[in-house]
Amino acid sequence: MKTLEISSLSQYIREFVKILIDYSPKLISAFLILFIGLYAIRIINRLVKKIMVQRELDPTLSKFLADILLWILRVLLFVTFISKLGIETSSFVAILGAAGLAVGLSLQGSLSNFAGGMLIILFKPFRVGDTIEAQGVVGTVTEIQIFVTKLISANNQTILIPNGILSNGIITNFSVAGMRRIDLVFSLSYDTDIKLAKEMVMQVMENHPLVLKNPEPIVMVKALTDNAIHLAIRPWTNNENFGIVSSDILQDCKTAFDNAGIVIQPFVRDNPK
Known part of the structure; x- marks a missing residue:
């Protein structure tokens, strides 16, 4: 009985070694492609970022394009890696497609924000550092992300606006012209x-240095x-001096x-009829 078990074990080991020897070229080549590919992707990503900086592209757009390219190259490398291992990729791609469709249907709002972020980055209705009014809030743009835009209000509150509604709504950009008119009434x-x-009033405005x-x-x-x-009073000043x-x-x-x-006339409420 022991002799039979030892014989069976020896046979399994020989079969395993034979399979390993037969499969080792594919395994080695697959991991070689993986490591070389990861290194190449890193170099390509740095090169693309350097080119975009030299072309003076918008920093937000440059980062977004570099991230998209990075993930596309990673996906292609992963598909090549599993294909080299001998795994059928057609069924794998079909599974990814079905999963992507399911995720897309469940994340319609996020996809809308993604599309809105693309529009904002491409058409640039505002840039980082601009003071804007949108969706009933006023603040300085500190970051334009893929899904949301971050503002800092005058009282130092952080405001996050989804890019979907931001790109489809009315945006007032106070920084484009570099100056603003102050509208006061006495x-x-x-x-x-x-x-x-x-x-x-004219004397007061002419004497003010700002x-x-x-x-x-x-x-x-x-x-x-x-x-x-x-009496309407309308002086002009630079954006940073508005307040x-x-x-x-x-x-x-x-x-x-x-x-x-x-005499400054106080507000008088009309008598109800």
Whole structure:
């Protein structure tokens, strides 16, 4: 009995060694292709990134294209590797296709965000560093990812907007022109000398160092209501000075009006009929 077991074991070992010897060229060549391929992909990825930097492509677009190319090359290398091992690739590709379809159907929202990210990267309605208003929020763009765009608000809150709705919605980019107009309104009493008030406001704007001379600041009568004279004040300033100039103009005009005895008309609610 023991002699039979030893004989069977010896036969299994001989068969295993024979199969290993017969299969070893495929195994060695497959792993050789794998290691060489991974090294080549790394070199190609670095070369592509270097070329895109030399061509001065947008950094977000460069990173996205490099990542897509990297994963395509990896998938092709994996298919080549298993094909070299003797595994039938047609059924494997069919399984991947079915799995991709199932994942695509379950991730329709994510695919929409992916497509939106592609549109934003390609058509560039805004860039990193721009201040934009979209989907009811205002912030500075810090990162454009494939699925979401990251903003930082004025109070340092991080806002993530899905690229799908962002690319299909209205986007106001405050940074393209490099400057913004400030729209302020003062409601003054009807006893006010309008000419004097306009001269005082113009003086305030001309004296402010951050108010641009071109385009020229404007002050005009916006409306005459039942309760007050609405004076529109419209200075221009660079984007980065928008907040401080708005505050300074309001403060300086209020001080000038108080010194001249000009009454700022408080808001009066209409009487219900």
